[in-house]
Amino acid sequence: MKDSRLLDRDFGTPAARSEKMITLTVDGFEVSVPEGTSVMRAASEAGISVPKLCATDMLDAFGSCRLCLVEIEGRAGTPASCTTPVAPGMVVHTQTGKLKDLRKGVMELYISDHPLDCLTCAANGDCELQDMAGALGLRDVRYEAVDTHFRARNAAATSIRSGWPRTRATRISLMTRRNASSARAACAPARKSRAPSP
Amino acid sequence: MAAAIEREASARNLDVTIIRNGSRGMLWLETLVEVRTDKGRVAYGPVKASDVPSLFDAGFLTGGDHRLAHGVTAEIPFLKGQTRLTFARCGVTDPLSLEDYRHYKGLKGLEAAVAMTPAEIVKQVTDSGLRGRGGAGFPTGIKWKTVADAKADQKYIVCNADEGDSGTFADRMIMEGDPFVLIEGMAIAAIAVGATRGYIYTRSEYPHAIAIMQDAIAIARREGILGESVLGSSHAFDMEVRVGAGAYVCGEETSLLNSLEGKRGIVRAKPPLPALEGLFGKPTVVNNVMSLASVPVIMDRGAQFYRDFGVGRSHGTIPIQLAGNLKHGGLYETAFGLTLGELVNDIGGGTISGRPVKAVQVGGPLGAYFPPALFDTIFDYEAFAAAGGLIGHAGVVVFDDTVDMLAQARFAMEFCAIESCGKCTPCRIGAVRGVETVDRIARGDAAAIPLLESLCSTMKSGSLCALGGFTPYPVMSALTHFPADFDRMKEAAE
Ligand code: SF4
Numbered sequence: 001m002k003d004s005r006l007l008d009r010d011f012g013t014p015a016a017r018s019e020k021m022i023t024l025t026v027d028g029f030e031v032s033v034p035e036g037t038s039v040m041r042a043a044s045e046a047g048i049s050v051p052k053l054c055a056t057d058m059l060d061a062f063g064s065c066r067l068c069l070v071e072i073e074g075r076a077g078t079p080a081s082c083t084t085p086v087a088p089g090m091v092v093h094t095q096t097g098k099l100k101d102l103r104k105g106v107m108e109l110y111i112s113d114h115p116l117d118c119l120t121c122a123a124n125g126d127c128e129l130q131d132m133a134g135a136l137g138l139r140d141v142r143y144e145a146v147d148t149h150f151r152a153r154n155a156a157a158t159s160i161r162s163g164w165p166r167t168r169a170t171r172i173s174l175m176t177r178r179n180a181s182s183a184r185a186a187c188a189p190a191r192k193s194r195a196p197s198p
Numbered sequence: 199m200a201a202a203i204e205r206e207a208s209a210r211n212l213d214v215t216i217i218r219n220g221s222r223g224m225l226w227l228e229t230l231v232e233v234r235t236d237k238g239r240v241a242y243g244p245v246k247a248s249d250v251p252s253l254f255d256a257g258f259l260t261g262g263d264h265r266l267a268h269g270v271t272a273e274i275p276f277l278k279g280q281t282r283l284t285f286a287r288c289g290v291t292d293p294l295s296l297e298d299y300r301h302y303k304g305l306k307g308l309e310a311a312v313a314m315t316p317a318e319i320v321k322q323v324t325d326s327g328l329r330g331r332g333g334a335g336f337p338t339g340i341k342w343k344t345v346a347d348a349k350a351d352q353k354y355i356v357c358n359a360d361e362g363d364s365g366t367f368a369d370r371m372i373m374e375g376d377p378f379v380l381i382e383g384m385a386i387a388a389i390a391v392g393a394t395r396g397y398i399y400t401r402s403e404y405p406h407a408i409a410i411m412q413d414a415i416a417i418a419r420r421e422g423i424l425g426e427s428v429l430g431s432s433h434a435f436d437m438e439v440r441v442g443a444g445a446y447v448c449g450e451e452t453s454l455l456n457s458l459e460g461k462r463g464i465v466r467a468k469p470p471l472p473a474l475e476g477l478f479g480k481p482t483v484v485n486n487v488m489s490l491a492s493v494p495v496i497m498d499r500g501a502q503f504y505r506d507f508g509v510g511r512s513h514g515t516i517p518i519q520l521a522g523n524l525k526h527g528g529l530y531e532t533a534f535g536l537t538l539g540e541l542v543n544d545i546g547g548g549t550i551s552g553r554p555v556k557a558v559q560v561g562g563p564l565g566a567y568f569p570p571a572l573f574d575t576i577f578d579y580e581a582f583a584a585a586g587g588l589i590g591h592a593g594v595v596v597f598d599d600t601v602d603m604l605a606q607a608r609f610a611m612e613f614c615a616i617e618s619c620g621k622c623t624p625c626r627i628g629a630v631r632g633v634e635t636v637d638r639i640a641r642g643d644a645a646a647i648p649l650l651e652s653l654c655s656t657m658k659s660g661s662l663c664a665l666g667g668f669t670p671y672p673v674m675s676a677l678t679h680f681p682a683d684f685d686r687m688k689e690a691a692e
């Protein structure tokens with residue numbers, strides 16, 4: 001299963017069409033890509049995979065999962081590599097201590113909103129969410145989640161105070177994106193949210 | 199009130215003309231009744247309809263003394279201490295009288311602008327040092343230049359009037375009290391960047407502002423200020439008011455643009471910048487009401503005049519909105535540079551409850567809480583950033599010592615959870631976890647405190663926009679400056 005993923009390698013964002021080439025540095029490697037290419041794709045061309053959940057090269061970048069954050073010298077903050085276009089001479093770092101913590105923190109939030117039924121899930125072992133959690137070294141979830149989208153769905157629609165319809169809406173849009181991204185199978189989050197919750 | 203005065207006057211056979219003007223911004227004196235006398239305008243307030251007969255008895259029509267009398271309005275210390283550039287006419291004129299507007303130097307800026315080249319206008323605004331009054335403090339002139347330099351068949355001016363910060367009312371005061379200044383500012387922006395259409399995006403909670411703006415636009419159109427030929431020039435510009443449903447996140451510029459396009463108000467990733475691909479994919483100036491309403495005076499009096507106000511890199515004046523537990527709440531326009539303590543204690547007069555101030559939140563629901571120990575912080579963009587806060591839309595909300603800062607931290611997270619556009623994970627899920635984590639602390643779970651800190655740093659650096667990214671400001675400032683409120687173990691033990 002893992003092998004098939006290697007075959008249809010996902011560059012994260014669609015290829016840019018420009019004739020003009022831009023050269024930048026990603027983690028010390030120089031890479032040249034057409035103007036308009038995302039930092040994520042440029043990294044991917046250089047053989048560096050940046051963590052991601054909401055991006056795929058069949059769709060325009062959306063910038064919602066926040067796992068693909070990178071640091072760019074001379075720029076404030078941690079922009080998302082999928083929505084940031086390359087610029088000449090840009091120096092990008094995709095693996096720093098800060099980014100590691102940040103991505104792990106975001107992943108922890110994802111998992112805190114996810115039912116713990118991986119072992120009985122049909123997508124077990126072929127799941128990007130699982131892969132990412134592993135790749136980012138997430139072992140424990142420190143939160144004691146009370147409001148989750150799956151619990152909220154089963155509860156009476158009136159009882160929840162924290163805006164779950166939005167949570168669910170985004171999840172569904174994420175699911176749709178995931179499904180579009182891969183003909184292999186519906187992805188784990190999609191499957192799992194259909195499972196009965198505890 | 200107007201009806202009560204009218205009734206009383208006709209009962210006494212007196213001839214009075216009543217003009218409904220905007221607010222002067224001294225909210226503790228509202229309803230404020232001013233009488234034009236030979237001494238100037240004299241103020242009475244706060245007046246209730248039941249006070250009207252006694253005002254007549256006291257001869258208020260000639261400035262007679264009364265327990266609600268405050269003497270000449272312009273001499274009231276709260277007003278006298280101000281530097282009113284943007285709000286020069288607000289509360290003085292009849293909002294919908296173009297004659298009044300002209301009489302008080304209105305349209306001078308636009309007249310100057312039509313005689314200049316677009317590049318000259320952009321330069322003048324850039325030189326004035328005007329920075330976005332909506333929150334981010336981005337230089338207005340630079341934004342305009344980007345739009346002006348972009349090539350497109352259509353460009354837009356969008357005025358962000360989605361005033362949603364707690365304790366803010368400056369935009370509303372301008373729209374209700376001096377709508378023409380906003381129209382003038384937008385027309386100048388349009389000429390500067392080559393835009394022909396403008397939109398004011400405001401919220402349904404502002405029905406009076408909407409109605410007055412619409413009337414003012416109709417008048418401006420009739421009088422040739424808007425339309426095919428702005429003030430007889432070769433520039434065309436027209437505008438309209440659009441009403442949003444009041445989602446806080448729609449004050450974020452890209453979310454606002456989506457809403458304006460009729461889509462769900464969800465934040466867009468930048469780039470592309472709205473200045474290059476904004477409304478309907480066209481180059482768009484998105485400016486706050488305060489920024490646009492400050493443009494006419496800059497065009498009229500010159501860049502240097504405006505620039506000379508303020509301190510450091512914060513030039514000009516800022517309309518500060520004093521609210522919360524304060525004796526003298528209201529709008530105070532002044533040059534940058536006062537300290538927070540001066541604003542709260544001297545100008546605001548301290549708390550109305552008479553209890554000591556415990557915390558002051560500056561910059562709306564996403565702004566930091568300041569303890570009195572930080573009252574020497576200077577009110578400008580840089581000083582506030584250095585103190586771990588932000589000015590935002592310059593709303594100042596004061597709390598006395600009965601406030602529970604843990605509850606305020608919880609509120610910030612809850613606010614974020616409710617108002618989140620739902621696009622990105624740190625904000626969408628993080629805010630919900632934030633509420634739960636604060637609840638754990640409230641139950642005495644001290645281990646949840648570092649977790650809250652870690653969550654805040656994830657939200658701060660990981661979120662796509664300021665809603666998720668700035669929610670940590672109120673939370674962390676509450677935690678840092680008021681740790682005792684988070685120590686529920688001790689409280690339970692006591
Ligand atoms: S931070 Fe919140 S409001 Fe802003 S884009 Fe993300 S989910 Fe939307």
Ligand code: FES
Nearest residue numbers: 052065066068082
């Ligand atoms: S991959 Fe999700 S934000 Fe970039």
